[in-house]
Amino acid sequence: MADSPGKDPFGGGEDIFKLLEQVQAEQNKQDKIKKGAEAKSEKEPDASVTAVSLEEEKSALAEVEKALNSISTEAKIVDPEAEILVGIKRKSIDDYDKAVYGFTQLEEIERGLEHAVDVSFYDDAGFSFRQMREIRLGLEMGLDVTFYANKFYKDRQMREIRLGLMDNLDVQGYARLIYSTPDMQERRMKLLKEKYDKMPQALDTERFDKDTGIRIIIRDKQMKAYIKPTVALPEDYNATKLDKLLELYNVVVGVDIEGLFEKPGTIKPGEEYQVASGTVGKPGRDGYYEYKIEGMGDNGPSVREDGSIDYRATRRYASVKAGDTVAIYHPATLGEPGRSVTGIPVYSVRGNDITKYSVDGIRLMDDGITYIAQRDGLVTVKNGSMSVQKHLELQGDVAYGSGNVSYDGTISINGSVRDNVVIEANGDIMINGFVEGARLKAGGNVVISKGVNGNDKGSIEAGGKLTCSFLENVKVETEGDIECGYILNSNVVCKGSIKTEGRRASICGGSVAAITGIETNTLGSNAGIRTEIRLGEKINFGAKLSVVINKRREVEAAMNKTRSGMADVLKKLGPMQGRQHPIFLKFQDLLERQLKDIETIQEEQAAIEEEMAEICKRFIKVERTVYSNTYMTINGISTLFEKDEPGGRFHEDGGMIQC
Numbered sequence: 001m002a003d004s005p006g007k008d009p010f011g012g013g014e015d016i017f018k019l020l021e022q023v024q025a026e027q028n029k030q031d032k033i034k035k036g037a038e039a040k041s042e043k044e045p046d047a048s049v050t051a052v053s054l055e056e057e058k059s060a061l062a063e064v065e066k067a068l069n070s071i072s073t074e075a076k077i078v079d080p081e082a083e084i085l086v087g088i089k090r091k092s093i094d095d096y097d098k099a100v101y102g103f104t105q106l107e108e109i110e111r112g113l114e115h116a117v118d119v120s121f122y123d124d125a126g127f128s129f130r131q132m133r134e135i136r137l138g139l140e141m142g143l144d145v146t147f148y149a150n151k152f153y154k155d156r157q158m159r160e161i162r163l164g165l166m167d168n169l170d171v172q173g174y175a176r177l178i179y180s181t182p183d184m185q186e187r188r189m190k191l192l193k194e195k196y197d198k199m200p201q202a203l204d205t206e207r208f209d210k211d212t213g214i215r216i217i218i219r220d221k222q223m224k225a226y227i228k229p230t231v232a233l234p235e236d237y238n239a240t241k242l243d244k245l246l247e248l249y250n251v252v253v254g255v256d257i258e259g260l261f262e263k264p265g266t267i268k269p270g271e272e273y274q275v276a277s278g279t280v281g282k283p284g285r286d287g288y289y290e291y292k293i294e295g296m297g298d299n300g301p302s303v304r305e306d307g308s309i310d311y312r313a314t315r316r317y318a319s320v321k322a323g324d325t326v327a328i329y330h331p332a333t334l335g336e337p338g339r340s341v342t343g344i345p346v347y348s349v350r351g352n353d354i355t356k357y358s359v360d361g362i363r364l365m366d367d368g369i370t371y372i373a374q375r376d377g378l379v380t381v382k383n384g385s386m387s388v389q390k391h392l393e394l395q396g397d398v399a400y401g402s403g404n405v406s407y408d409g410t411i412s413i414n415g416s417v418r419d420n421v422v423i424e425a426n427g428d429i430m431i432n433g434f435v436e437g438a439r440l441k442a443g444g445n446v447v448i449s450k451g452v453n454g455n456d457k458g459s460i461e462a463g464g465k466l467t468c469s470f471l472e473n474v475k476v477e478t479e480g481d482i483e484c485g486y487i488l489n490s491n492v493v494c495k496g497s498i499k500t501e502g503r504r505a506s507i508c509g510g511s512v513a514a515i516t517g518i519e520t521n522t523l524g525s526n527a528g529i530r531t532e533i534r535l536g537e538k539i540n541f542g543a544k545l546s547v548v549i550n551k552r553r554e555v556e557a558a559m560n561k562t563r564s565g566m567a568d569v570l571k572k573l574g575p576m577q578g579r580q581h582p583i584f585l586k587f588q589d590l591l592e593r594q595l596k597d598i599e600t601i602q603e604e605q606a607a608i609e610e611e612m613a614e615i616c617k618r619f620i621k622v623e624r625t626v627y628s629n630t631y632m633t634i635n636g637i638s639t640l641f642e643k644d645e646p647g648g649r650f651h652e653d654g655g656m657i658q659c
Contacts, residue, residue, distance in 0.1 A: 096123070104129035112136045115210045121149045130155035137248065138162050140210055147175045160184035163250050167192060167203060189343070196222070196344050203342075207249050212237075216249045222340035223278035225251045229269045242275070251276050253339045276341040284335035284351035292325045293318045293379055318380075320373040320388060326362055327386070329354070329369040357381070361388030378410045380428060382444060382464055389427040397433070398423070410444070419455065428464070435460075435468075445480070454490070465496070470504075487512055505623075507533060518620045524627030524641070531630045535620050536652070538636025541612050548608065552601045559594045562587055622647030632657060 093110045101109070108129050112119040117139035122132045134155055138145040148161040160181060164171040174187035196203055200221035207216045213231040218224070225246070239261050246255060254277040260267055267273060296318040320326060332351030340346055356364070362379075363372045373379070377388040390409030397415040398405065404422040405411060411425040416433030417440070423429055428444040435448055437455035445464040452458065454474030460466060465480035472488045481496035489509035492498070497517040500506060505521040512518070513534040524531040566587045570578040578584055615635055626632070630641045634652040648659040 100125045102129065105132060108132035108136055111211065112139065115140055121145055124151065126151045128155060131158055134158035134162055138165065141166060141207065147171055150177075152177055154181065156181040157184055160188050164188045164191065166205075166207075166250070167195070169195065192342075192344055196340070196346075203344075209245060209249070212245060214245065216246065216251065217272070218251070218341060221346075222342055222344060223346070224274060225255075225276035225341040226272045226274050227267075228272045229267055231269055233267055235264065246275060250342045253341050253343050254278055255341075278340045278346060279338040281338035281347055282336040283349050284333040285330075286351040287332040287353040288330050289354070290328045290330060291318075292327060293320055296327070296379055296381065318378060319391065320377065320379050322373055322375050324373045326371040326373050326379055326388075328371070329356070331369070355384060357386040358384060359386050362386055378412070378428075380410065380444060392425075416450075419457075446478075451485070466494075482514075507531065515618075517618055519623075520621075521623045522625050522627065522647075523622055523632075524630040526627055526644070528627065528629040531627075532633075533620065533630065534633040536615055536618050536635040541608060544608050545605065548601055548605045552598065552605075555594055555597045555601065559591060559598075562591045562594060566591070616651075616653075619649050619651040621649050 093106060093113060096106060096109060098106065105125065105127070109119050109123050109132070112122070112132075115136075117136060119136075121139065122135040127135070131151065131153070135145050135149050135158070138148070143162065143165040145162075147165065148158045153161075157179075161171050161175045161184070164174070169188065169191045171188075173191075174184045179187070192203075203222050204219050206218070208214075208230075209216065212233065213229060214233075215228040215230065217226040217228060219226070227242070227246075239257050242257050242260070243255060246252070246257075255275060256277070257275050260273055260275070332353045334347060334350050337345040337347045357371070359371065361373065361375050361377060363374050364370070365372060371386065373388050375388050376391075378391040380387055380389055390407075392405070392407045392409060392411045394405070394411070394413045395415065397418060398413055398421050399418040400420045402421075404424075406422075406424040408426050410427035410430070411423060412430040412432070413423075414432050417423060417431055417435045417438045419437040421438040422441075423438065424441045426443040428447065429440055429442040430447045432449050434450045435452040435454075435458065437453075437458040439459050440446055441461045443463045446460055446462040446466045446468075448468035451468055451470035451472070452460065452474050453472040456473045458473070459475040460477070462478040462480065464478070466476065466478045466482045466484070468484050470485045470488070471490045471492065474490050476482070476490060476492045476494070478494050478496065480494075482492065482494045482498045484500055485502045486500050486504050487498075487507045487510070490512070491510055492512045494512075494514040496515065498507075498512065498514045498519070499517075500520040506525075507518075507520050507523055508525045509529045509531055511532040511534070515536060518533065518535055523533060566584055569581055569584040569587065572578070573581055573584075618634070620632065620634065624647045626641050626645045626647060628641055628643050632639055632641065632650065634650065634657055637652045637655060637657055639657045650657055650659050652658070
């Protein structure tokens with residue numbers, strides 16, 4: 001028949017957990033009485049007091065025995081020293097009966113006597129030598145061993161309580177007989193992790209083992225452990241003994257001590273030796289999107305074997321049908337935890353999550369990670385948005401005779417665009433060919449797989465990025481970056497960065513301007529063609545800061561007047577009455593508004609200073625040569641190259657262009 005819930009599994013018929021609680025309570029009471037008796041005997045060595053104490057103690061022992069008798073015979077724990085009177089002070093190991101105590105028990109008592117601790121906490125033959133050792137170690141460390149100096153605890157349970165006390169944890173939550181060793185360990189580690197997360201260095205510590213004269217030192221947020229002998233170690237001291245010692249002091253992870261004992265006398269007194277290292281966790285993976293539509297996320301040009309750039313090779317249109325899965329987001333992961341030398345889980349840096357896309361024509365499913373197309377079209381991803389745009393696809397070339405094209409969506413042309421054609425799209429414009437003297441205007445990106453020769457009449461306007469093989473004799477304005485093979489005799493204004501790539505990467509002739517950066521192989525030409533290149537913009541930060549500082553001074557002056565008015569009210573009416581007066585309260589409201597104004601001004605000043613710092617980081621990078629007759633301007637500071645100069649990283653510093 002199955003045992004009833006909550007009943008004694010040994011068949012006693014009562015709740016064993018309650019009985020164990022009673023046992024522990026009586027044992028604690030016994031310890032308290034014992035201490036009280038010893039304290040009284042030291043102050044008043046009176047026989048009557050001792051007799052009363054002994055009677056109380058016998059009564060306590062009788063209650064414990066009564067509780068134990070309620071458990072069946074199989075569950076009883078016998079105390080072989082129940083008849084030994086408590087309170088008799090023993091000063092020598094010779095006072096202990098070798099017929100009652102085992103050799104290892106006597107050894108623990110003798111060590112306690114040698115180390116001048118109160119062995120009365122454990123000089124009971126009912127304790128195993130391992131239990132005795134746990135109590136002795138606690139006494140030597142100055143811990144409150146009354147939490148576990150109870151023979152009903154197993155030695156491993158005692159260890160869990162001792163380790164908690166060593167780390168100044170609140171052990172009352174688990175120092176109970178009803179908890180098994182694994183339960184105690186789980187609760188201790190939870191408390192330890194909470195403390196470690198708040199201030200890991202607070203758990204760094206140093207212990208001294210009186211048996212060996214070795215100091216055990218834990219440092220670097222519990223990631224390293226050392227030993228420092230204070231006396232010469234015995235010749236027979238080996239790695240096995242040291243390993244057991246480290247375990248006693250909870251150094252259990254990353255122990256590496258074999259090398260210390262390769263040669264006799266390697267370990268010297270007064271020297272520190274590293275004996276353990278915590279394990280470092282693996283960093284978490286950043287969040288990322290897994291695109292399910294061919295061509296999505298594949299926006300970079302490829303490099304041919306001859307070093308030229310193939311802008312056509314990777315230009316694929318990401319077309320979808322309603323109901324297609326567009327993308328799946330994979331969240332950042334926490335990473336694999338490491339461990340401190342004492343076993344505390346130490347988590348590495350969590351990966352970074354990407355801000356979720358805003359969507360148009362796409363539905364984010366309830367799982368929060370799956371994106372489904374709601375209509376047919378082309379998928380575009382830009383500026384934190386994922387959308388399915390209406391798509392107009394034109395086959396063949398678009399010439400003047402075929403008419404201009406204007407569309408509220410994305411236009412893709414599987415051919416070239418000839419002279420005098422106007423192409424306008426609210427979305428992207430993608431051309432799988434050349435562009436001649438045409439005018440292109442896109443609300444989004446412009447992608448041209450070949451190149452552009454504007455014949456000095458063509459133009460390109462892009463609300464996003466421009467990508468093409470080359471730009472010749474064309475006017476260009478973009479909100480985003482420009483990426484191309486080379487730029488020749490063109491007028492280019494870019495609010496992002498400009499980068500030319502490939503073996504012909506160059507900027508020659510015309511005027512080219514960008515805000516955040518310019519990278520190329522050469523500037524100008526060996527024929528001395530006039531080339532103007534401009535980075536950043538001239539901003540009078542001094543004037544901007546001056547305005548902000550003056551505003552702050554005005555508000556601070558007004559605050560002083562407000563505080564003065566408040567002080568006058570308190571002076572005339574007194575502190576108690578004045579603080580309740582309507583005029584004082586109005587002053588108080590005004591002061592709060594002025595303080596908010598100061599916070600706003602401080603934010604403005606910080607933004608200006610941040611912008612200044614960001615501008616200082618901008619540069620023009622030239623891999624090879626800056627040719628003569630190149631006019632370079634950075635943040636409003638200009639210089640003319642009168643002769644060919646080697647390339648470098650050009651930036652503005654102290655009102656001059658430096659390389």
